[in-house]
Amino acid sequence: MEVRFPFSATILQKGDFYVAICPEADVICKGNTIEEAIENLKKEMEKFLGEELSRGFSKIIIY
Secondary structure: OOEEOOOOOEEEEEOOEEEEEEOOOOEEEEEOOHHHHHHHHHHHHHHHHHHHHOOOOOOEEOO
């Protein structure tokens, strides 16, 4: 079973690092590059949705 959760992300540069924000879930991450900030946000969104996964969802796709 594949479940899609469409979330938006805003990327901001703050000095020497980047901040990725998902307003729907109120999740904020940072990274040294844009790509790292996005990857960190994906990982945190998987943690955020982890409770749902334990209830039977088999996969999260972030796009």
